[in-house]
Amino acid sequence: MILREIRLPRVLLSALVGAVLAMSGAVLQGLFRNPLADPSLIGVSAGASVGASAAILLGLNWLSVWGLGGLSVVALGAFVGGFLAVLLVYQLSTGPQGTSVTTMLLVGIAISGLAGAANSLMSILADNEMLRRMSLWQMGNLDLANWSRIKICLPMLLGFLLLLRGQAGNLNAFLLGESEARHLGIEVDVVKRRLILLTALGVGVCTALVGAIAFVGLIVPHLVRLLSGPDHRTLIPASGLMGAMLLVLADLFSRILIAPAELPVGVITAFLGVPFFVFLLRHQRGKLL
Numbered sequence: 001m002i003l004r005e006i007r008l009p010r011v012l013l014s015a016l017v018g019a020v021l022a023m024s025g026a027v028l029q030g031l032f033r034n035p036l037a038d039p040s041l042i043g044v045s046a047g048a049s050v051g052a053s054a055a056i057l058l059g060l061n062w063l064s065v066w067g068l069g070g071l072s073v074v075a076l077g078a079f080v081g082g083f084l085a086v087l088l089v090y091q092l093s094t095g096p097q098g099t100s101v102t103t104m105l106l107v108g109i110a111i112s113g114l115a116g117a118a119n120s121l122m123s124i125l126a127d128n129e130m131l132r133r134m135s136l137w138q139m140g141n142l143d144l145a146n147w148s149r150i151k152i153c154l155p156m157l158l159g160f161l162l163l164l165r166g167q168a169g170n171l172n173a174f175l176l177g178e179s180e181a182r183h184l185g186i187e188v189d190v191v192k193r194r195l196i197l198l199t200a201l202g203v204g205v206c207t208a209l210v211g212a213i214a215f216v217g218l219i220v221p222h223l224v225r226l227l228s229g230p231d232h233r234t235l236i237p238a239s240g241l242m243g244a245m246l247l248v249l250a251d252l253f254s255r256i257l258i259a260p261a262e263l264p265v266g267v268i269t270a271f272l273g274v275p276f277f278v279f280l281l282r283h284q285r286g287k288l289l
Contacts, residue, residue, distance in 0.1 A: 010145040014251045014265070015244035016153040017210050020160055020202045022243020025217020026224070026235050027164060030171040031195050032104060035222065036280055039203040040214035042104060043085040043111030048200075048207035050115045050122075051081020053134045057122045075152070079204030085111050086200050090192070140213040140266025142251050149209050160202050161240060167195060168232035175230060213266045215273020216243055222280070 021039065028037040039045050055077030089111055093104035119138060123131055136144075170191045173181040178188050206213070220243045221235065228234045247265070250272070254263040 007145065009147055009150055010142050010251070011248055012150050013145040013153060013210065014142050014247045016150065016157050017206045017213065018216055018243040018245070018247025019240035020153070020157055020206050020243075021213060021216040022220035022239040022246070023160065023164060023217075023236050024199045024202050025243075026221040026232070026239040027167075027171065027195055027199055028217070029221055030174055030230075030232055030235075031192065033175060033177070034104065036105060036218070036277070038215065038218035039082075039086075039199065040112075040212070041218065041277075042089045042108035043115065044082040044089075044200055044203050045207060045212045045214060046112040046115035047085025048078040048082030048204040049138055049212045050085075050118045051077035051079065051204070052137050052208050052211075053119055053122050054081070056130050056133050056137075057126055075205050075208035078208035079201055081115075082204035082207065083197065083200035085115065086196055090196060136264075137207070137211040138266075139264035140211040140269070142210055142265055143262070145210070152205065153209060156202065156205055157240075160198065161237065163198055164236050165233070167191065168236060171195075171232040172230075211264075211266060213247070213269055215269045215277065216247060218273055218280075219276050220246060222276075 025038050028039065028042065029035055031037070052074050055074045089104060089107045092107045119134065123134060126134060170181070170186055173184050173186050174188075174191075181188050181191075221239050224235055224238045224242055228238050247269070250268040251265045254265045254268050257263055257268075
Protein backbone atom coordinates (compact mmCIF):
# COMPACT_ATOMS: atom_id res chain seq x y z
CA MET A 1 0.00 0.00 0.00
CA ILE A 2 2.81 2.40 0.90
CA LEU A 3 4.66 1.65 -2.31
CA ARG A 4 1.55 2.42 -4.36
CA GLU A 5 1.16 5.77 -2.58
CA ILE A 6 4.68 6.98 -3.46
CA ARG A 7 4.37 9.65 -6.12
CA LEU A 8 6.84 9.99 -8.96
CA PRO A 9 7.56 13.70 -8.21
CA ARG A 10 8.52 12.76 -4.67
CA VAL A 11 10.91 10.04 -5.80
CA LEU A 12 12.49 12.31 -8.41
CA LEU A 13 12.86 15.25 -6.03
CA SER A 14 14.43 13.10 -3.31
CA ALA A 15 16.88 11.71 -5.89
CA LEU A 16 17.80 15.18 -7.17
CA VAL A 17 18.28 16.64 -3.69
CA GLY A 18 20.29 13.63 -2.53
CA ALA A 19 22.57 13.98 -5.55
CA VAL A 20 23.23 17.69 -4.95
CA LEU A 21 23.90 17.22 -1.23
CA ALA A 22 26.26 14.31 -1.83
CA MET A 23 28.21 16.15 -4.52
CA SER A 24 28.42 19.20 -2.26
CA GLY A 25 29.90 17.05 0.48
CA ALA A 26 32.46 15.58 -1.91
CA VAL A 27 33.48 19.08 -3.02
CA LEU A 28 33.82 20.44 0.51
CA GLN A 29 35.85 17.45 1.66
CA GLY A 30 38.20 17.88 -1.28
CA LEU A 31 38.37 21.65 -0.93
CA PHE A 32 39.23 21.59 2.76
CA ARG A 33 41.13 18.29 2.59
CA ASN A 34 38.94 17.30 5.50
CA PRO A 35 36.98 14.03 5.71
CA LEU A 36 34.58 15.61 8.21
CA ALA A 37 33.49 18.49 6.00
CA ASP A 38 29.79 18.47 5.23
CA PRO A 39 27.26 21.21 4.41
CA SER A 40 25.47 20.61 7.72
CA LEU A 41 28.64 20.47 9.84
CA ILE A 42 30.10 23.76 8.61
CA GLY A 43 26.90 25.74 9.03
CA VAL A 44 25.64 26.13 5.48
CA SER A 45 22.50 24.03 6.04
CA ALA A 46 21.70 25.86 9.28
CA GLY A 47 22.26 29.23 7.62
CA ALA A 48 20.06 28.23 4.69
CA SER A 49 17.34 27.14 7.10
CA VAL A 50 17.48 30.52 8.85
CA GLY A 51 17.22 32.32 5.52
CA ALA A 52 14.20 30.26 4.46
CA SER A 53 12.53 30.71 7.86
CA ALA A 54 13.10 34.46 7.72
CA ALA A 55 11.42 34.61 4.31
CA ILE A 56 8.43 32.73 5.72
CA LEU A 57 8.27 34.93 8.83
CA LEU A 58 8.32 38.08 6.70
CA GLY A 59 5.45 36.72 4.62
CA LEU A 60 7.50 36.51 1.44
CA ASN A 61 6.72 32.88 0.67
CA TRP A 62 3.69 33.85 -1.41
CA LEU A 63 5.66 36.14 -3.74
CA SER A 64 6.32 34.82 -7.19
CA VAL A 65 9.54 35.43 -9.11
CA TRP A 66 10.14 34.10 -12.64
CA GLY A 67 6.75 32.36 -12.51
CA LEU A 68 7.91 29.70 -10.04
CA GLY A 69 4.93 29.92 -7.73
CA GLY A 70 6.69 31.72 -4.88
CA LEU A 71 9.36 29.07 -4.41
CA SER A 72 12.18 31.23 -5.66
CA VAL A 73 11.77 33.87 -2.95
CA VAL A 74 12.21 31.31 -0.17
CA ALA A 75 15.03 29.76 -2.19
CA LEU A 76 16.72 33.16 -2.39
CA GLY A 77 16.48 33.57 1.38
CA ALA A 78 17.91 30.09 1.89
CA PHE A 79 20.71 30.76 -0.55
CA VAL A 80 21.68 34.04 1.13
CA GLY A 81 21.63 32.46 4.59
CA GLY A 82 23.65 29.45 3.51
CA PHE A 83 26.17 31.52 1.60
CA LEU A 84 26.75 33.93 4.50
CA ALA A 85 27.16 31.04 6.93
CA VAL A 86 29.72 29.15 4.85
CA LEU A 87 31.56 32.37 3.99
CA LEU A 88 31.86 33.23 7.68
CA VAL A 89 33.10 29.74 8.53
CA TYR A 90 35.64 29.90 5.73
CA GLN A 91 36.93 33.34 6.70
CA LEU A 92 37.30 32.49 10.39
CA SER A 93 39.00 29.15 9.77
CA THR A 94 41.51 30.34 7.16
CA GLY A 95 44.88 31.84 7.99
CA PRO A 96 48.29 32.31 6.39
CA GLN A 97 48.98 28.57 6.69
CA GLY A 98 45.71 27.57 5.06
CA THR A 99 42.42 26.27 6.41
CA SER A 100 42.42 24.87 9.94
CA VAL A 101 40.34 21.71 10.20
CA THR A 102 39.75 22.06 13.93
CA THR A 103 38.83 25.74 13.69
CA MET A 104 36.47 25.07 10.79
CA LEU A 105 34.57 22.43 12.74
CA LEU A 106 34.38 24.58 15.86
CA VAL A 107 33.22 27.65 13.96
CA GLY A 108 30.70 25.49 12.10
CA ILE A 109 29.32 24.26 15.42
CA ALA A 110 29.11 27.84 16.68
CA ILE A 111 27.33 29.05 13.54
CA SER A 112 24.91 26.14 13.71
CA GLY A 113 24.20 26.98 17.35
CA LEU A 114 23.58 30.61 16.47
CA ALA A 115 21.31 29.56 13.63
CA GLY A 116 19.39 27.32 16.02
CA ALA A 117 18.88 30.26 18.38
CA ALA A 118 17.70 32.44 15.49
CA ASN A 119 15.26 29.76 14.40
CA SER A 120 13.95 29.48 17.95
CA LEU A 121 13.43 33.25 18.14
CA MET A 122 11.57 33.28 14.83
CA SER A 123 9.45 30.35 16.01
CA ILE A 124 8.29 32.43 18.97
CA LEU A 125 7.39 35.34 16.70
CA ALA A 126 5.61 33.20 14.10
CA ASP A 127 1.93 32.30 14.00
CA ASN A 128 0.75 28.70 13.83
CA GLU A 129 0.86 28.42 10.04
CA MET A 130 4.33 30.00 9.81
CA LEU A 131 5.54 27.77 12.64
CA ARG A 132 4.35 24.66 10.82
CA ARG A 133 6.19 25.68 7.67
CA MET A 134 9.37 26.47 9.60
CA SER A 135 9.24 23.10 11.35
CA LEU A 136 9.01 21.36 7.99
CA TRP A 137 12.08 23.24 6.74
CA GLN A 138 14.10 22.39 9.81
CA MET A 139 13.29 18.66 9.82
CA GLY A 140 13.35 18.04 6.08
CA ASN A 141 10.13 17.20 4.30
CA LEU A 142 9.46 15.62 0.92
CA ASP A 143 5.69 15.42 1.22
CA LEU A 144 5.20 18.67 -0.71
CA ALA A 145 7.15 17.45 -3.73
CA ASN A 146 5.60 18.45 -7.04
CA TRP A 147 6.62 19.07 -10.63
CA SER A 148 7.22 22.79 -9.98
CA ARG A 149 9.94 21.96 -7.49
CA ILE A 150 11.46 19.43 -9.85
CA LYS A 151 11.58 22.09 -12.58
CA ILE A 152 13.74 24.16 -10.23
CA CYS A 153 15.97 21.35 -9.01
CA LEU A 154 16.62 19.44 -12.25
CA PRO A 155 18.28 22.28 -14.22
CA MET A 156 20.26 23.21 -11.11
CA LEU A 157 21.51 19.63 -10.76
CA LEU A 158 22.57 19.45 -14.41
CA GLY A 159 24.39 22.78 -14.21
CA PHE A 160 25.85 21.83 -10.85
CA LEU A 161 27.24 18.58 -12.26
CA LEU A 162 28.72 20.24 -15.33
CA LEU A 163 30.38 23.04 -13.36
CA LEU A 164 31.78 20.70 -10.73
CA ARG A 165 33.10 18.28 -13.34
CA GLY A 166 35.06 21.21 -14.74
CA GLN A 167 36.62 21.73 -11.30
CA ALA A 168 37.58 18.08 -10.75
CA GLY A 169 41.19 18.65 -11.80
CA ASN A 170 41.52 21.60 -9.43
CA LEU A 171 40.11 19.56 -6.56
CA ASN A 172 42.57 16.77 -7.31
CA ALA A 173 45.37 19.31 -7.06
CA PHE A 174 43.99 20.56 -3.72
CA LEU A 175 44.50 17.07 -2.31
CA LEU A 176 48.24 17.70 -2.57
CA GLY A 177 47.96 20.93 -0.55
CA GLU A 178 47.31 24.57 -1.34
CA SER A 179 50.99 25.39 -1.88
CA GLU A 180 51.38 22.54 -4.37
CA ALA A 181 48.20 23.64 -6.14
CA ARG A 182 49.64 27.15 -6.54
CA HIS A 183 52.84 25.71 -7.99
CA LEU A 184 50.70 23.90 -10.55
CA GLY A 185 49.34 27.25 -11.71
CA ILE A 186 45.94 27.08 -10.01
CA GLU A 187 44.43 30.31 -8.68
CA VAL A 188 43.67 28.86 -5.28
CA ASP A 189 41.63 31.75 -3.84
CA VAL A 190 39.54 32.09 -6.99
CA VAL A 191 38.81 28.36 -7.08
CA LYS A 192 37.89 28.35 -3.39
CA ARG A 193 35.44 31.22 -3.77
CA ARG A 194 33.90 29.65 -6.87
CA LEU A 195 33.39 26.28 -5.22
CA ILE A 196 32.03 27.81 -2.02
CA LEU A 197 29.54 29.83 -4.06
CA LEU A 198 28.42 26.75 -6.00
CA THR A 199 28.08 24.70 -2.82
CA ALA A 200 26.10 27.41 -1.04
CA LEU A 201 23.83 27.78 -4.07
CA GLY A 202 23.18 24.05 -4.39
CA VAL A 203 22.57 23.39 -0.69
CA GLY A 204 20.62 26.63 -0.29
CA VAL A 205 18.18 25.78 -3.05
CA CYS A 206 17.79 22.20 -1.79
CA THR A 207 17.06 23.47 1.70
CA ALA A 208 14.48 25.88 0.31
CA LEU A 209 12.77 23.07 -1.57
CA VAL A 210 12.75 20.26 1.01
CA GLY A 211 14.25 21.65 4.23
CA ALA A 212 17.46 20.84 6.06
CA ILE A 213 18.57 17.24 5.44
CA ALA A 214 21.82 16.51 7.22
CA PHE A 215 24.69 14.04 6.81
CA VAL A 216 24.03 12.89 3.22
CA GLY A 217 27.08 14.85 2.12
CA LEU A 218 29.15 13.32 4.91
CA ILE A 219 28.32 9.64 4.42
CA VAL A 220 28.18 9.24 0.66
CA PRO A 221 31.63 10.54 -0.44
CA HIS A 222 33.34 8.18 2.00
CA LEU A 223 31.44 5.19 0.66
CA VAL A 224 32.21 6.20 -2.92
CA ARG A 225 35.95 6.61 -2.17
CA LEU A 226 36.04 3.00 -0.99
CA LEU A 227 34.78 1.94 -4.42
CA SER A 228 36.30 4.42 -6.88
CA GLY A 229 39.17 6.13 -5.07
CA PRO A 230 39.77 9.86 -4.48
CA ASP A 231 39.81 11.04 -8.12
CA HIS A 232 37.15 13.77 -8.28
CA ARG A 233 36.49 13.08 -11.96
CA THR A 234 34.67 9.93 -10.87
CA LEU A 235 34.04 10.80 -7.22
CA ILE A 236 31.70 13.71 -7.96
CA PRO A 237 29.26 11.99 -10.37
CA ALA A 238 29.41 8.71 -8.43
CA SER A 239 28.61 10.58 -5.20
CA GLY A 240 25.63 12.17 -6.93
CA LEU A 241 24.32 8.77 -8.00
CA MET A 242 24.81 7.17 -4.58
CA GLY A 243 23.38 10.23 -2.81
CA ALA A 244 20.25 9.98 -4.95
CA MET A 245 19.81 6.31 -4.02
CA LEU A 246 20.46 6.95 -0.33
CA LEU A 247 17.85 9.70 0.00
CA VAL A 248 15.24 7.75 -1.97
CA LEU A 249 15.74 4.80 0.40
CA ALA A 250 15.70 7.08 3.46
CA ASP A 251 12.43 8.60 2.27
CA LEU A 252 10.98 5.11 1.79
CA PHE A 253 11.97 4.13 5.34
CA SER A 254 10.49 7.36 6.69
CA ARG A 255 7.13 6.25 5.32
CA ILE A 256 7.36 2.66 6.54
CA LEU A 257 8.79 2.80 10.07
CA ILE A 258 5.76 4.28 11.84
CA ALA A 259 3.13 3.79 9.10
CA PRO A 260 0.52 5.12 8.56
CA ALA A 261 2.28 8.15 10.09
CA GLU A 262 5.42 9.51 8.48
CA LEU A 263 8.80 10.54 9.90
CA PRO A 264 10.61 13.57 8.46
CA VAL A 265 13.33 12.28 6.17
CA GLY A 266 15.89 14.46 7.98
CA VAL A 267 15.34 12.34 11.08
CA ILE A 268 16.30 9.19 9.17
CA THR A 269 19.49 10.70 7.71
CA ALA A 270 20.46 12.02 11.16
CA PHE A 271 20.08 8.55 12.69
CA LEU A 272 22.35 7.23 9.95
CA GLY A 273 24.80 10.12 9.98
CA VAL A 274 25.49 10.68 13.67
CA PRO A 275 27.01 7.21 14.33
CA PHE A 276 28.98 7.54 11.10
CA PHE A 277 30.27 10.95 12.21
CA VAL A 278 31.33 9.58 15.61
CA PHE A 279 33.15 6.73 13.87
CA LEU A 280 35.01 9.23 11.66
CA LEU A 281 35.92 11.38 14.66
CA ARG A 282 37.45 8.38 16.42
CA HIS A 283 39.23 7.26 13.28
CA GLN A 284 40.58 10.74 12.48
CA ARG A 285 41.27 11.78 16.08
CA GLY A 286 45.02 11.87 15.66
CA LYS A 287 44.84 13.85 12.40
CA LEU A 288 42.59 16.75 13.42
CA LEU A 289 45.13 18.76 15.39
